[in-house]
Amino acid sequence: MYQFLTGPLLWLSFLIFFIGLIVRVVWYVRGLSWQMDRVAYTKHVSHGIKGALRSIIFWLLPFGTRRWKTRPAMTILFFVFHIGIVITPIFLLAHNIILKERWGISWATLPGPVADTLTIAVIVSALFLVLRRIAFSEVRILTSAYDYLLLAITVAPFFTGFLASLKVAGYPFWLYAHIISGEIMLIAIPLTKLSHTVLFFMSRGQLGMDYGIKRGGMKGRGLAW
Amino acid sequence: MPEGLLCNKTPVDTMEQLQALLNDRRGVTYYEEMDQLDVDQKALATAIQNTCKSRLRTWLEICAHCGLCADACPYYLVNDKDPKQVPAHKIQSTLGEIVKRKGDVDNAFMQYVMDTAWSRCTCCNRCGMYCPFGIDMGIMFGYVRGLCFAQGFVPWELKIGSGMHRIFRAQMDVTQEDWIETCKWMEEEQEDDWPGLKIPIDVENADLLYTVNAREVKHYPEDLAEAAILFHIAGENWTVASEGWEATSLSMFAGDWAACKMQVETVYESFKRLKPKRMITTECGHMYRATVLEGPYWAGFESGQPPVECIHYVEWVGEALRTGKLKIDPARKIKEPVTYQDSCNYIRNGGLGDVAREIISYVAEDFREMSPCREHNFCCGGGGGLNGIGRYRPQRNKGLEIKRDQILATGAKIVVAPCHNCWDAIRDLEEVFHIDISWSFLKPLLLSMVEVPEHLKPEED
Numbered sequence: 001m002y003q004f005l006t007g008p009l010l011w012l013s014f015l016i017f018f019i020g021l022i023v024r025v026v027w028y029v030r031g032l033s034w035q036m037d038r039v040a041y042t043k044h045v046s047h048g049i050k051g052a053l054r055s056i057i058f059w060l061l062p063f064g065t066r067r068w069k070t071r072p073a074m075t076i077l078f079f080v081f082h083i084g085i086v087i088t089p090i091f092l093l094a095h096n097i098i099l100k101e102r103w104g105i106s107w108a109t110l111p112g113p114v115a116d117t118l119t120i121a122v123i124v125s126a127l128f129l130v131l132r133r134i135a136f137s138e139v140r141i142l143t144s145a146y147d148y149l150l151l152a153i154t155v156a157p158f159f160t161g162f163l164a165s166l167k168v169a170g171y172p173f174w175l176y177a178h179i180i181s182g183e184i185m186l187i188a189i190p191l192t193k194l195s196h197t198v199l200f201f202m203s204r205g206q207l208g209m210d211y212g213i214k215r216g217g218m219k220g221r222g223l224a225w
Numbered sequence: 226m227p228e229g230l231l232c233n234k235t236p237v238d239t240m241e242q243l244q245a246l247l248n249d250r251r252g253v254t255y256y257e258e259m260d261q262l263d264v265d266q267k268a269l270a271t272a273i274q275n276t277c278k279s280r281l282r283t284w285l286e287i288c289a290h291c292g293l294c295a296d297a298c299p300y301y302l303v304n305d306k307d308p309k310q311v312p313a314h315k316i317q318s319t320l321g322e323i324v325k326r327k328g329d330v331d332n333a334f335m336q337y338v339m340d341t342a343w344s345r346c347t348c349c350n351r352c353g354m355y356c357p358f359g360i361d362m363g364i365m366f367g368y369v370r371g372l373c374f375a376q377g378f379v380p381w382e383l384k385i386g387s388g389m390h391r392i393f394r395a396q397m398d399v400t401q402e403d404w405i406e407t408c409k410w411m412e413e414e415q416e417d418d419w420p421g422l423k424i425p426i427d428v429e430n431a432d433l434l435y436t437v438n439a440r441e442v443k444h445y446p447e448d449l450a451e452a453a454i455l456f457h458i459a460g461e462n463w464t465v466a467s468e469g470w471e472a473t474s475l476s477m478f479a480g481d482w483a484a485c486k487m488q489v490e491t492v493y494e495s496f497k498r499l500k501p502k503r504m505i506t507t508e509c510g511h512m513y514r515a516t517v518l519e520g521p522y523w524a525g526f527e528s529g530q531p532p533v534e535c536i537h538y539v540e541w542v543g544e545a546l547r548t549g550k551l552k553i554d555p556a557r558k559i560k561e562p563v564t565y566q567d568s569c570n571y572i573r574n575g576g577l578g579d580v581a582r583e584i585i586s587y588v589a590e591d592f593r594e595m596s597p598c599r600e601h602n603f604c605c606g607g608g609g610g611l612n613g614i615g616r617y618r619p620q621r622n623k624g625l626e627i628k629r630d631q632i633l634a635t636g637a638k639i640v641v642a643p644c645h646n647c648w649d650a651i652r653d654l655e656e657v658f659h660i661d662i663s664w665s666f667l668k669p670l671l672l673s674m675v676e677v678p679e680h681l682k683p684e685e686d
């Protein structure tokens with residue numbers, strides 16, 4: 001069972017994850033049209049790149065944009081949630097040990113307490129994301145079961161992994177649950193709107209190019225995001 | 226009755242069609258016919274298939290449903306934070322549904338889409354600045370308007386407006402003769418006060434080719450005279466075109482892309498004919514958006530640039546003040562508190578926020594920024610064609626509240642609004658709410674304080 005879960009199934013998950021995300025990016029770029037989008041993407045490359053980078057970088061900086069400044073609570077929630085999601089699995093000691101055993105490679109790892117804190121932070125911030133979906137009417141109207149499902153898929157590997165790492169009663173169950181939920185997440189990322197993992201950069205980059213090339217980028221100082 | 230006589234899927238290309246629509250007062254019959262109009266679901270599905278590509282589909286798909294765009298939208302704010310006014314909801318419940326159902330929608334649904342695309346969104350593009358993914362509902366509603374137009378679900382005034390462009394290449398029924406006559410008339414009017422003043426028509430190789438809004442010609446021709454006087458004082462070598470003189474585009478508000486193309490091509494044709502160094506628009510926001518920013522794409526220019534460098538009126542004013550072509554008498558600067566209406570179309574979407582401030586520093590002593598301002602400013606409340614649509618007057622008037630409160634918070638008495646739509650909206654705002662403000666284009670303000678060189682003054686006898 002363990003062999004299968006961490007062998008073929010893991011491979012399959014990673015395959016779907018990487019190929020899926022590449023397909024997403026390729027499909028996105030191929031679907032752009034200078035005439036239909038009304039942005040001369042390829043004719044003003046330096047303005048385009050500048051606009052795209054500004055659009056991406058300011059939004060990746062906590063409090064880097066007016067939106068992030070005027071909504072501090074949501075900003076903290078968002079960054080804590082995402083930093084936890086992205087950093088923890090990649091730099092987790094346990095994951096690196098497995099990598100080392102399998103392929104002989106590994107990289108920097110997080111100290112145990114830091115990893116634990118990040119994991120708990122993901123779980124707690126997800127809880128708050130659920131609460132705001134229930135509490136705020138402007139979010140409620142947009143929310144459907146699908147949004148909760150995706151939050152569950154995202155948080156499950158963290159929740160189960162945390163319990164497994166505590167070696168609580170029923171350890172094998174939590175370990176299997178962790179591996180399976182992790183694989184579900186990997187598969188879900190390219191197939192659902194979690195594909196924003198790459199499409200965030202595409203979409204932000206595109207709007208940045210739109211402003212950089214057409215909507216004032218050549219005349220003003222660049223949009224104050 | 227699938228297709229009405231007035232409300233149908235055929236754009237207005239003839240005087241007869243146009244007259245029939247105009248005769249239908251306030252579009253009463255037009256909207257009655259709309260209730261019977263069939264949706265061509267196949268055509269809608271095909272249009273989606275062919276034109277709703279990765280950018281739009283990605284926006285629809287990856288929306289995190291986070292609600293961060295909600296309070297970016299003026300209509301959400303003024304309507305007591307009605308969740309139905311959340312930009313993401315507005316687009317998901319219209320375009321999102323059309324895509325999901327592959328065009329399988331009915332008449333009532335299309336009327337909801339039309340009402341949403343024109344009365345709950347002015348395509349001001351503000352929400353796109355507040356969405357972490359950069360999902361721009363303004364762009365999407367622009368697209369939706371195109372789908373609606375093709376199906377005949379378009380507000381009566383805009384069906385007429387796009388027809389005007391198709392027939393007159395102007396947003397109103399102003400013919401080439403009317404235009405030239407107005408130029409001559411305005412020139413003659415100035416004979417006594419401004420000896421030697423000309424409104425040069427069709428001069429080749431001029432430094433500036435000036436384009437106007439037909440509204441000026443029809444309703445306030447003095448605007449043209451003021452422009453001429455300022456060019457005269459500044460010593461500009463300028464001209465207007467006898468054909469292609471009008472550069473607005475109600476067809477853009479209507480979503481009539483074919484008419485947009487016809488209109489800008491007529492303007493660009495005049496560039497070819499007259500070979501000016503630069504083109505300058507009058508004080509109009511959407512004209513700049515249509516002819517300078519979007520037009521090159523409608524015309525099929527891969528460079529995305531108009532054939533001749535184009536500037537907005539404020540750019541010229543900034544330049545003229547900076548270089549001393551226009552000199553302001555400091556004693557005549559405005560003393561009362563002044564604020565500036567940042568037009569979405571050339572500030573947010575045109576990057577001209579700085580030059581607007583530069584101008585104000587020359588003309589006003591007590592300038593007060595609205596909050597928020599520059600590219601973050603709220604739409605005047607009448608953009609995207611909304612000002613002119615009778616069916617949505619209550620929604621438009623509600624939307625003005627946000628601008629009213631912004632202006633009141635500054636304490637300003639004068640609102641400088643170098644955009645026709647903004648100017649109209651602020652005039653209506655004063656009419657509805659009586660907050661005791663005045664509003665102005667730049668031209669009359671400049672004329673009230675500019676220093677006139679001795680040699681241009683009429684000789685005393």
Ligand code: HEM
Pocket residue numbers: 078082085086129130147150151154185189194196197198200201289290291357358
């Ligand atoms: C590094 C790349 C990523 C970026 C730039 C990014 C960006 C964003 C943005 C801008 C939002 C919308 C704002 C919000 O709701 O807080 C969002 C939401 C979300 N992201 Fe990501 N994301 C990334 C990776 C991921 C990954 C890898 C996952 C999980 C597998 C994920 C899961 C989520 C979820 C579940 C939400 C919705 C939160 C809610 O319910 O409000 N993201 N992301």
Ligand code: SF4
Pocket residue numbers: 142287288289290291292293294295312313355356357358359360
């Ligand atoms: S801010 Fe963007 S992602 Fe969030 S609900 Fe609005 S459109 Fe969707």
Ligand code: SF4
Pocket residue numbers: 297298299300312315345346347348349350351352353362363364366
């Ligand atoms: S474009 Fe402007 S009016 Fe339209 S939904 Fe966005 S913020 Fe509201």
Ligand code: SF4
Pocket residue numbers: 347349510511567568569570571603604605606607608609644645646647
């Ligand atoms: S009228 Fe002025 S402020 Fe309003 S949408 Fe148009 S440009 Fe923007």
